[in-house]
Amino acid sequence: MSATCHPRPASLRLRPLLHLSLLLGLSASPMFMTASWAEDSARRSYQVPAGSLSDALTRFAGLAGVNLSVDPALVSGRNSAGLSGEFAVEEGFARLLQGSGLQLQPVGEQAYILTPAPEGSSLQLAPTSILGVTGGADGEVYAGGQVARRGSQGLLGSKDFMETPFSMTTYTSEAVKNLQARTLGELIASDPSVRATNPAGGRYEQFTIRGFSLFNSDVAYNGLYGVLPTYTIDMEMADRVDILKGPSQLINGISPRGAVGGGINVVPKRATDKPITSFTGNYASDSQTGGAVDIGRRFGEDNKFGIRFNGVKQSGDTEWDHQNVDREMAVLGLDFRGERLRLSTDLGRTERDTDAPQERVQVGANAQVPHASDVRHNYAQPWSKASTNDTFGTVNGEFDVSDNVMLYGGVGARESNHDFLRHAVSVTNNRGDFIVQPRDFTRDESVRTATAGVRNWFHTGPVSHEVNLAASYFYMDFENGGARYANANSNLYNPVETRTPVRPTRLDSKVYTENRSTGVALSDTLGFFDDRLLLTLGARWQRVKVDDWTDNVRGDTAYDEEKISPSGGILFKATDKLSLYANYMEGLSQGKIAPSTSINEDEIFPPFVSRQVEVGAKYDAGQFAVTAAVFRIKQPAYETNATTRVFGPNGKRQNDGVELSVFGEPLKGFRLLGGVMYIDSELTNTTNGTFDGNRAPATPKYNVNLGAEWDVPTVQGLTLTSRGIYSSSQFLDQSNNKEIDSWERFDVGARYAFKVEDKNITLRANVENVADKRYWSSAGASDDSEPGLTLSTPRTYLLSATVDF
Template sequence: MSLTPLLRPLTAQLLRAGLVLVLGLPGAGWAEDAPRRSYQIAAGSLSNALTRFAGQAGVSLSVDPALVAGRSSAGLQGEFAVEEGFNALLRGSGLMLVAAGPGSYTLARQALQDDPAHVLPSTTINGQGQGAGDDAYAGGQVSRRGKLGMLGERDFMETPFSMTSYTSEVLQNQQARTLADAVANDPSVRTTNPSGGRFEQFSVRGFSLYNSDVAYGGLYGVLPTYSIDMEMVERVDILKGPGALLGGLAPNGSVGGGVNIEPKRAGDAPLTEFTALYASTGQGGGHIDIGRRFGPEQRFGLRFNGVRQSGDTEWDHQSVEREASVLGFDVRGERARLSLDVGHQQRDVDGTMERVSLNAGVKVPDAEDVHSNFAQPWTYSRAKDTFGALRGEFDVNDNLMLYGALGARKGDYDFLRHAVQVVNDAGRFTVSPRTFQREEEVVTGTVGARSWFNTGAVGHTVNLSLNRFDMTFDNSGARYRNGVSNLFDPVTLPEPGTPTRADNPTHTETVLSSLALADTLSFADDSVLLTLGARLQRVEVNSSEPGEQDQVYDERATSPALGLVWRTSEQLSLYLNYMEGLTQGQQAPETAANYGKVFAPYRSKQVELGAKYDLGSFGATLSLFRIDKPSYYTDSQNNLRADGEQRNQGLELNVFGEPLAGVRLLGGAMLLDAEQTRTAEGRFDGNRAVGAPVVNANLGVEWDLPYVQGLTLSARAIHTSSQYLDAANQQKAEAWQRYDLGARYALKLGDKDVTLRASVENVLDKAYWASANVPEGTATGLTLSTPRTWLVSATVGF
């Protein structure tokens, strides 16, 4: 059944209701001549008081978090104009309000107001509203704030988790096309499927992360399943570790970490940009980005992003055509905020690259000996996704906010592919063509409430959240006559004709629902933040196949969580967290003999201890973590089975910012000890887990040339140590390094802002096995590196 007839009237009704809420609230002052309104803001931390006031006043406040850290406010009661209210909150703080434009303000120390040498870094506070905000950390590559699901957006130093939030600025400057390009900045994340393949997949802290587990403004399952274009993205939040309390159950069970993508919003300044795109060896295209605010006090906003790019890729006989368009609409009222995002993405690939699987005992091939695309030229991938999300917030009073979100997606996918299962050291593999069709429909939503109050000297932020995720998908396909090819010397076979047999169609319905309650307690003027919470979770799965008994699961669990932040000074925060999660069980992949079997849900656990350092222009996170989860393996009959546990523990460092004027750093390192435990008869106990390198390291550098205004040079190095392909630790992919170079030049042509960019990825054109990580328990899968790639773009602002 198509979602479109259902969603169109539902979306219209919700949008109409939201507009009535924003426009028709009693006392909602839209008139320009209504300078005063009533406020009831409780005493507490100055940061929270300013945040609440800015949100209720409908203005933007930019402030260095270090300025307000540890300061308190007596609160605000009564009727005030905007500037009058700010000044009342700042009384006695040593800070003063400075106008930065229509509806926009910043703060400065009173003694430094007239000293131009003291230009303070800023963080934008838009109340409790939606959107990423203009709160970039020093250097503009990393945001100071990130989304923590039901807990809302939090400052980097006040978050009891390891999280890095990459801005649209760094994505555009690096010419990131898909999420795989964006996560290349993070040492804890690696891409585990070839570029130009059917889908993208990743590993975080050594565990698989699927695209379907990437959230869109906090909602799972809304974004395209197989690849996510970056032109629609305002910010990419990468959160390490299980996040069951924050966002509910991840649809595909990712536990090593999660990714949240924030949509673009129209800013206060009009925006019209066109970017011409080119990628070797012939992919041309363009991206248009238009943003406008309008109406009384510019409360309405529209942001449109559209991209199209097509042409041959770096791989032999492969071409890619991608296009996407997303329209975002938002309304900023006095007490209500509303947004709607609607998008469509399509991606067509001919000659899709595949992962390389090896039979037991086969020597790991030398990647340098693989010279061309070993997939057949007639293979293809066709993916279409239509999606949307409606979000709203309403301030009932100064101490209570209600919020809700509804998202939906319809996906249609059609593949003609073959596996690459190498059977001997000479590189021989059987070509077993098959078609595969999949239709997905997702409806997901959340409703919740957030309340702020004090009990004596203790502040409370209480969050209540109800989440539900419904997904229905149907799989079908057919098999064709086999052929033989070779990894080192591919043979082009005739395109498949009549199927030899049809696959049994499968129909699966999944419902993930949960109820969560959390309280963040603040002590000692917000220098200590303790979050206590739990999520009651339920997993319902019903999978049916003609001639087979239905597989039905209905599991419940309560998952506790704890997070502690101790801000010992303005520069240093220490944190601790403990998280549990219930996860939907693994589904046996198409390469397994028991393909389609859905396993029972399981629990995962994480404990993490860390420190965050903030120098104002430079930041770092150091964390020590341990994650335990059940694991799977493939037996001698090629059946996927549950067996034992995998324990990943490690040390992680992330650095970002501008330690020297004009010099920016982005990267870090992860040391990982991934061990198999409690395996059947102890046969693999103590072995390293599949696809888990001991060391990952990234270092990206940008340098603004001091003598050539507008010119920036960049370089990046990525290292991944060796990885095992099998549980017995007999097959190993060697360590690898990749080097990237780039440059950009910003200039004025008349009254137009122009930015020219050029970069080359894998500048040495090295061939290596980038990853051995695959969905847990399935056959070994080697990901071949992408050849040297040239990227060129030119952005013009109108």
């Protein structure tokens, strides 16, 4: 069986010829399909996204392994709500054809045609004929279960990846569970476009996407920025994690820290129609133990009301000397789904205490890059600590004014208190000596954010429109304070334990900052040729206002600026399996903040403009997908001057890159997830041309990830897993005089699922960095706002047992 798509009639004169061809286009079957799927007596799980009726029928026919022939005029201009769940073949077709006035007619073995339904007939299905249908994200899982078909795209709503003119990957909660990912940083290790740039045992997580920095502050929660914890985000709260590559200001507005390379959105869990009662006991080396609960219920008429609770408690020592992590998380989600109104609210609280958190290793002007393989002990002092407490909440709603108009909106808030006793690690010579400079640092944050919009679907002649109008507001204030203590000496390779700081040598100034951003966005997605060609045009007006005070004295770095940022994308469905796209995205980004390693610490710089051009292709074979993209991103470059230690702008940087990713289940019982990214990053227009032509710091040329899962055929329920991660060498700063080597990491694992007295039990075991290699995994932030080396995580054992009651 082969996969083809039916051609669109060039004119009405071609219609008689199309009537004569019974085997045009809608016959399809993906690679590696088994014939048993097409047996009508067999039920199988299908996910077919909403969209044009032609596309929906084509996808279903391909997945089912049958031939469907149709006069294209019958389906022209018609749409389908899609389907999700377990169906027999004819039952699935009937579901897709509901309300279309068309019916299925068998014409041979595994062959059908579409004909108009007789007048007065109905294609309504009995409720009992649909099994496993869900209205949530779980119904959009791609083959293999690790990636979802649809992702949240803010202003543009939820879209299937094949109908999106952007590069985006959406990871599922199943991927989170099987990776035993406790934090966002542990999940993104599967994505070649994303890298962690801070130690896993550190105070906070930070990332790069397409070579540009992204802070936790830039991670959205159900489309709202600044709501999630600033320093570490627990993954047990996530139903999905959307990773969008490229500037996303049109979609989500300006982010608090001005992310350029992309954006991350965490989608909260919701109660499903099937009750959920799950407990997971877990262990992580050296001696971290804990547990997590996940409880969900729906109740009321038609299960309109839902409640979902996730709670975590874990504590114990890590693989690093005298390092202990104690974390707690509790998130409650409530939702209501009516005929036209949908409401939800999420309330969360997280607490994390870390003893001896690791810092990035800075390299002094007179020192060579230290040998990571010789760093076998924790160089953080036992008295150092990090304590973070975050309380957050959101309310979201959607209301269908009519079948063509929807109102939506959301509000969110967060209150956070952070307390650190830390010290920098700046190596001064080739022996690895550094000065311990104790610092007590406190930070209190308050966030308020809101968004509201209207989405309208309509036609003007043969052209479909999806118009979106939205407004957003973000406010955050924070206060930094602290104290300094007497210095001491230590060594990277042979750490020296110093006395616990008691008496401050000086108090830091109190710095208070207010950050406001507002925006209004308008977009229109136009569909041509029955939505085979989709053109998205839009623009967002943004205003950024920042004020700061030091010891109650207003600073001179305050600013109030605004800009209109245009964006656009085009997608062409060359076939029902192949989409080609291009986009131009422009955005205003929040100004950089001078890091603690500079003498102008906390100085705030004005906003800057970033621009991206991207072209790509997406191929969906039904059971696996391959996506490819070529992109160029431009933005100003920043550096901390090696001599003066002043942080500020210096020239521009341009990242030209290529991405290739693959996911799905190409063979039954064998799943793949990974890809490769290449980046050519160049500096231009630097002061006196000093660094022109050099590579931007902390930007490897190549990132490669490949994960595989294999269901052992001789042992039901047993799955073996593996993952390889590679990054090429990186420079430490704009001068390109110091460099860290390339590195690779290998992970292995297994899980075993079985039943005991109707209880589903899953045992999972993972070993990260199985070879226990020590290497520098990052040369710091790509924009040099936080320079320093990130040491790899040593071999770590992860064990868990999940019982679903």
